[in-house]
Amino acid sequence: MNIIEMIAKEFQLKETQVQQTVALIDEGNTIPFIARYRKEVTGGLSDVVLRDMDERLTYLRNLQERKEEVIRLIEEQGKLTDELRQQIEEAEVLQRVEDLYKPYKKKKATRASKAKEKGLEPLALKILEQRQETGKAEDFAAEFADAEKGVESAEDAIQGACDIIAEMISDDPELTAAIREKTRDIGVITTEAVDPEEKTVYEMYYEYSEGIDKIPNHRILAINRGEKEKKLKVKVKTDTGKMEELLCDSAITNEKSIFTELIRDTVADAYKRLIAPAAEREARNMLTERAEAEAVKVFAKNTEKLLMVPPVKGARIISIDPGYRTGCKIAVLNETGKLLAYTTVYPTEPKKDIKGTEAVLAKLADKFKINTIVIGNGTASRETEEVVADFIRKSGRDINYTIVNEAGASVYSASKLATEEYPDLDVTVRGAMSLGRRLQDPLAELVKIPTKSIGVGQYQHDINQGLLENALDNVVEDCVNRVGVELNTASPSLLAHVAGINMSIAGNIVDYREKNGSFKERKELKKVAKLGEKTFNQCAGFIRISDGKNPLDSTSVHPESYSVAEAMLYKLGIDKTELQRGGIPDIDDRIWAVYGEEEKSKQLKTRAKGLAALKELSKKNEKPKRNMKRAIEKMAADLNAGVLTLSDIVAEMKKPGRDPREDAPSVVFRNDVKSFDDLKLDMELEGTVRNVVDFGAFVDIGVKNDGLVHISQMSSKYIKHPMDVVSVGDTVKVKIINIDRDKQKIGLTMKLK
Structure with a gap:
């Protein structure tokens, strides 16, 4: 199996491109580093493609190892044929390898193995040959009766032989694959209630059935949860007749044989007792794996959007963690997130001290x-929101408010990390601080929380936790490295997600910072304990030093490319201190002045229209177009640099240390609030997407519960997934199409025209 060739074909890439990329991965380079700083080697592959390729590489290598193991195990039994070896070597999926290995796999004692011990395998093979067309099966089997071996009669011999045949049929790799495929094609998932009288969230599944080939992923996860909670019974049903017919078509080779009916009965037994349970179990597993994989993708995409929400700069914040009996915890933060004050107010039941709350808010607002x-x-x-909105309206102060997702805040506030950061503060104060800081810098704050606790997905606690955590760790790593980290202010939690750095090294960086003061340049990192040359190479481009000795340290330019960047600036007549004054927005003009070539328009290149065409162009005052790509190629050749690397350096020079989060939708602030009673059908509102799932998106429109925009209400055109239209954090315009006041549910549409 040529792994490089297979990956190249699947990803539609050149084999040399894949080979070089795999070499980088095998050398221990991180995906963010490869994606950002090895574009010449990979051909500019994105971090998404690189992660998919890495995952596929791991699968294929594990597959190859399993093939070698299976071949060895079968060979040790003396049963490996050239044909079987070839079939195993040509297998493209692990399931096929296991199917081929199944007949040779050691099993616990079975009816078939006991029959073989009684010497009935030759009879089973003779029956399968189906040559006998006259006589009775019992007469043919009589010679195999042997009381000493426990075979009392011909009927016992036939039964034992049929047990052997049934196992042979169930072990046949081709039949196993055919039944598996047929089950997926015609199988039906059916569910029923454990207790039909009990009211649960699973009532729609109390009498439910849907084809395996049609059932969507979110329903699979819902059904699995209902089964796990012992509220639902779940089965896979198929057309038994069609399945047995498929098996008989393979097993019966002579309809005139005296054993034909015997084989039919054996096929029925093999399917019911051995094949169907395994096929149904595999079908459920397949559906679950598919649903989990999709759920992980949705969760990862939502998490990425949440992490990449733009920071709100200059916000002096009163952060409120709402509650009832124990009150609402307040933390006051300055622009940098420093805690200025904290207290507790009781605007909700049972105390409902609204006047006292307003007095506290007024005092804090004025003082800070x-x-x-x-x-x-x-x-x-929402009850707290009403009090806040009313306070802002009545006081006339220039204050806005917003709602933030508090998922995971309690997990963080009670964690060892939070205790180490703020040992003198109460858990509830830490929680309120975390909420405020999520607005000021979502990425820096959310990396402190176990990512699966952020809560922007579906059924995150029901899916494979290892798969979920791995995917989310990748998302966090990609986001942190895409944004970059300020070395002199970053927390250990943030530093630990920089390429090449782990929590231990992050702690060492902070310790070094505390003992020696701020880092003055990137290369000073090499003095940090356990941070060697290899780690430095991985992380250096992703950390920033805003006011260091070298202006390039504040950019995403990697130290290995400093000589190229400095040579370019020299050629263009630019002093690198300009980077500290907001960058070089006119760098394209400067490149053009040195390396530009006038590109004539297509109209000027052709003489077909003659002088008339030239006069027409003159009237339009058309200017020759710049071929900046060609100019950068010339500059790259002059500097002996890669074109892709140089293009990235040029882009960085325009706006050094640019935060990619600037492109994301900004936070929506409010200064009023609506109650559920204010809502009416056909009312048009603006809201913020809080979560995206397989069947739609939940939108915060300023009332207690988020409204649901079903996937069918997102666009007039067909869309495959809600993420094709919206993402977490998006601001969208919606119209109310359904209000269920009893269940406090709101149906929305984005189809406003």
Whole structure:
């Protein structure tokens, strides 16, 4: 199996491109580093493609190892034929390898193995030959009766032989694959209630059935949860007749044989007792794996969008963690997230001290010049929001408020990390601080929380936790390295996600910073304990030093390319200190002045229209177009640099240390609030997408519960997945199409025209 060739074909890449990329991965380079700083080698492959390729590489290598193991195990039994070896070597999926190995796999004692011990295998093989067309099966089997071996009669011999045949049929790799495929094609998932009288969230599945080939992923996960909670019974049903017919077509080779009916009965037994349970179990596993894989993708994409929400700069915040009996915890933060004050107010039941709450808010707002109030979206959120909105309206202060997702805040506030960061603060104060800081810099704060606790997906606690955590770790790593990290202010949690750096090294960086003061240049990192040359090479381009000795240290330019960047700036007549004054926005003009070539328009290149064409162009005052790609290619050749690397350097020079989060939708602030009673059908509103799932998106429109935009209400055109239209954090315009006041549910549409 040529792994490089297979990956190249699957990803539609050149084999040399794949080979070089695999070599980089095998050398221990991180995906962010390869994606950003080895574009010449990979051909500019994105981090998404690189991760998919790495995952596929791991699978194929594991597959190859398993093939070699299976071949060895069968060979040790003396049963490996050239044909079987070839079949195993040509297998492209692990399931096929296991199917081929199944007949040779050691099993616990079975009816078939016991029959073989009684010497009935020759009879089973004779029956399968189906040559006998006259006589009775019992007469033919009589010679195999042997009381000493436990075979009392011909009937016993036939039964034993049939047990052997049934196992042979169930072990046949081709039949196994055919039944598996047929089960997926015609199988039906059916569900029923364990207790039909009990009211649960699974009522729609109390009498439900749907084809395996049609059932969507979110329903699979819902059904699995209902089964796990012992609320549902789940079965896979197929057309037994069609399945037995498929098996008989293979097993019966002579319809005139005296054993034909015997084989039919054996096929029925093999399917019911041995094949169907395995096929149904595999079908359920296949559906679950498919649903989990999709759920992980959705969760990862939602998490990425949440992490990449733009920071709100200059916000002086009153952060409120709402509650009922124990009150609402307040933390006051300055623009940098430093805690200025904290207290507790009781605007909700049972105390409902609204006047006291307003007095506290007024005092804090005036004392600390507050311009923003942040409210967590958990218990008592909307009741607290009403009080805050009313306070802003009545006081006339220039303050806005917003709701933030508080998922995971309690996990963080009670964690060892939070205790180490703020040992003198109460758990509830830490939670309120975390909410405010999520607005100021979502990425820096959310990396402190176990990513699966962020809560923007579906059924995250029901799916494979290893798969989920791996995917989310990759997302966090990609986001942190895409944004970059300020070395002199970053927390250990943030530093630990920089390419090549782990939590231990991150701690060492902070320790070094505390003992020696701020880092003055990137290369000083090499003095940090356990941070060697290899780690430095991986992480250096992703860390920033805003006010260091070398202006290039504040950019995403890797130190290995400093000589190229400096040579380019020299050629263009630019002093690199310009980088510290906001960058070089006119760098394209400067490149053009040195390396530009006038590119004549297509109209000027052709003489077909003659002088008339030239006069027409003159009237339009058309100017020759710049071929910047060619100019950069010339500059790259002059500097002996890669074109892709140089293009990235040029882009960075325009706006050094540019934060990619600037392109994301900004946070929506409010200064009023609506109650559920204010809502009416056909009302048009603006809201924020809080979560995207397989069947739609949940949108915060300013009332207690988020409204649902079903996938069918997202666009007039067909869309495969809601993520094709919206992402977490998007601001969308919606119209109310359904209000269920009893269940407090709101149906929305984005199809406004």
